[in-house]
Amino acid sequence: MSGSLLRRVRVAEVERVANRIKRFRFVDVDNAPLSEFSGGSHISVVMHAGDRLLRNPYSLMGAPSDTSSYQISVLNVEDSRGGSKFMHEKVSVGTELEIGQPLNLFPPAKLAKKHVLIAGGIGITPFMSMMNELDGLHSDFELHYGVRSLEDGAYCKYLQSRYGSRVNIYRQDQGQLIPLERILGDQRLGTHVYVCGPKPMIEWSLQTAKLLGWPDENVHSEQFSAPPPGKQFLVKLARSGREVIVRGHQSILEALEENGVDAPFLCRGGACGQCETQVVACDGFIEHNDHFLTEPERVSGKKIMICMSRIQTGSITLDL
Amino acid sequence: MTVSTIKSRPIYPGLSPDLNARRNIIVCDKAGAAAVTELFSRADSAFAERTTIILADSLSATETQTLSRDLAPAAVEIQPTLADGIARLRQLLETAPMGLRLYAAGSEPLIGLVVQAGLDFSIDHLSIRTEHRGSLMRRVQCVHCKGYIENVTTNPVKCTHCGLTLLVRDHYSRRLAAFQGVCIDAEVPGEIPPTEALYQ
Numbered sequence: 001m002s003g004s005l006l007r008r009v010r011v012a013e014v015e016r017v018a019n020r021i022k023r024f025r026f027v028d029v030d031n032a033p034l035s036e037f038s039g040g041s042h043i044s045v046v047m048h049a050g051d052r053l054l055r056n057p058y059s060l061m062g063a064p065s066d067t068s069s070y071q072i073s074v075l076n077v078e079d080s081r082g083g084s085k086f087m088h089e090k091v092s093v094g095t096e097l098e099i100g101q102p103l104n105l106f107p108p109a110k111l112a113k114k115h116v117l118i119a120g121g122i123g124i125t126p127f128m129s130m131m132n133e134l135d136g137l138h139s140d141f142e143l144h145y146g147v148r149s150l151e152d153g154a155y156c157k158y159l160q161s162r163y164g165s166r167v168n169i170y171r172q173d174q175g176q177l178i179p180l181e182r183i184l185g186d187q188r189l190g191t192h193v194y195v196c197g198p199k200p201m202i203e204w205s206l207q208t209a210k211l212l213g214w215p216d217e218n219v220h221s222e223q224f225s226a227p228p229p230g231k232q233f234l235v236k237l238a239r240s241g242r243e244v245i246v247r248g249h250q251s252i253l254e255a256l257e258e259n260g261v262d263a264p265f266l267c268r269g270g271a272c273g274q275c276e277t278q279v280v281a282c283d284g285f286i287e288h289n290d291h292f293l294t295e296p297e298r299v300s301g302k303k304i305m306i307c308m309s310r311i312q313t314g315s316i317t318l319d320l
Numbered sequence: 321m322t323v324s325t326i327k328s329r330p331i332y333p334g335l336s337p338d339l340n341a342r343r344n345i346i347v348c349d350k351a352g353a354a355a356v357t358e359l360f361s362r363a364d365s366a367f368a369e370r371t372t373i374i375l376a377d378s379l380s381a382t383e384t385q386t387l388s389r390d391l392a393p394a395a396v397e398i399q400p401t402l403a404d405g406i407a408r409l410r411q412l413l414e415t416a417p418m419g420l421r422l423y424a425a426g427s428e429p430l431i432g433l434v435v436q437a438g439l440d441f442s443i444d445h446l447s448i449r450t451e452h453r454g455s456l457m458r459r460v461q462c463v464h465c466k467g468y469i470e471n472v473t474t475n476p477v478k479c480t481h482c483g484l485t486l487l488v489r490d491h492y493s494r495r496l497a498a499f500q501g502v503c504i505d506a507e508v509p510g511e512i513p514p515t516e517a518l519y520q
Contacts, residue, residue: 109442187417189416189441190418190442212340212419213338213418213420213421214418214419216447217447
């Protein structure tokens with residue numbers, strides 16, 4: 001349950017860094033030092049958005065060794081569940097928030113000879129801290145960053161001035177696409193590739209790497225997707241006998257937390273496996289939205305990742 | 321190969337072709353060559369054409385002829401010893417790009433030394449496809465004097481460097497490409513169980 005350890009922070013700075021993207025800087029409410037983190041880490045931010053309790057994950061962007069503050073960047077997503085809208089509209093300098101401890105599900109491979117970073121849009125965020133760390137270690141890396149335009153892409157100028165020719169920016173408004181086949185087709189042995197961005201971009205990258213003969217072990221990706229919405233349904237808890245309603249725009253995990261149930265979680269994005277829960281009974285169809293369970297596990301209907309997955313309608317009994 | 325309770329004891333799932341790799345390097349010995357022939361039968365001929373085989377073993381003229389024929393159309397390089405084979409592998413890896421897939425088939429020392437060489441070039445051990453064939457002999461490191469004992473077929477075994485009698489453990493080091501040998505009569509010197517030919 002390491003994911004539920006919270007600390008209070010105050011917003012020290014808010015800056016608009018690109019169209020629909022704001023950067024937030026957090027400091028401890030008592031100005032105590034924050035924990036160090038490793039490149040690629042994220043934190044979850046607790047948000048009381050209207051009647052909803054959300055805990056959205058955001059990548060940490062600053063220098064991993066800087067314990068004076070944490071920085072995140074938030075894209076205001078148009079059809080969002082309220083998390084990014086809350087951060088953009090309700091949070092300003094002085095606002096106090098609760099955050100979780102840093103977690104890293106996207107660390108650079110320490111033994112790699114070279115690192116190729118592929119970012120799309122807001123997917124640049126985990127690479128900010130990763131590049132900071134790799135640069136400090138004098139590791140060989142290159143960034144390929146796809147943006148809609150220079151007004152939409154965050155930190156383009158900063159990255160180019162800090163990392164020079166190691167940064168390659170591709171502008172969609174100029175018809176520039178990341179030449180992935182050329183990039184991945186010409187790398188030395190021992191190179192690892194990391195992808196963060198929209199789902200189609202991640203799938204394209206994973207597929208391209210596979211077709212060029214890259215072993216799975218050298219290919220890494222991270223995507224924080226919100227739990228897809230659906231219809232309201234009922235969750236029965238076998239151990240406590242309690243019943244909790246999961247509304248259409250909530251995940252099971254969020255509904256449990258709203259009702260004071262302490263369920264396990266870590267990444268809240270269906271990736272890490274921490275929230276894997278046994279299904280005791282289910283009279284509806286389970287929509288598995290995670291990327292953790294294997295196909296046989298999904299088919300068995302015995303397990304569900306409560307941070308991302310739901311049932312279409314009806315009720316589900318969990319071993320909680 | 322028996323199932324071990326020691327987690328570091330390597331397992332070898334068997335060879336399967338990566339049809340996307342642009343180039344393959346396979347290191348094998350005489351026994352492992354049979355696994356390579358079977359691998360080729362599960363892929364198209366283009367797969368074999370993209371493949372370089374380092375066959376590290378001492379072969380008779382007839383064996384050389386037969387194996388070169390069986391393994392065609394792959395390019396077969398014959399190396400007289402395992403050490404020569406590994407040296408050649410390292411030479412090839414020096415200039416290899418991503419998109420290369422590495423395979424090893426044969427004795428455990430052969431597989432272990434291929435994985436160790438791969439490690440030096442940042443190839444993840446899980447991405448190396450391996451199949452054990454032939455002898456069960458082991459490469460052992462004496463944990464006391466740190467010397468290596470090659471081609472161990474018995475347990476216990478006498479350290480060829482410091483003379484201690486060693487229990488050959490399943491505890492394995494990928495970095496050293498060796499099983500660990502620990503003094504078997506440390507408590508009561510001379511109390512040594514009978515030698516068993518476990519790794520023939």
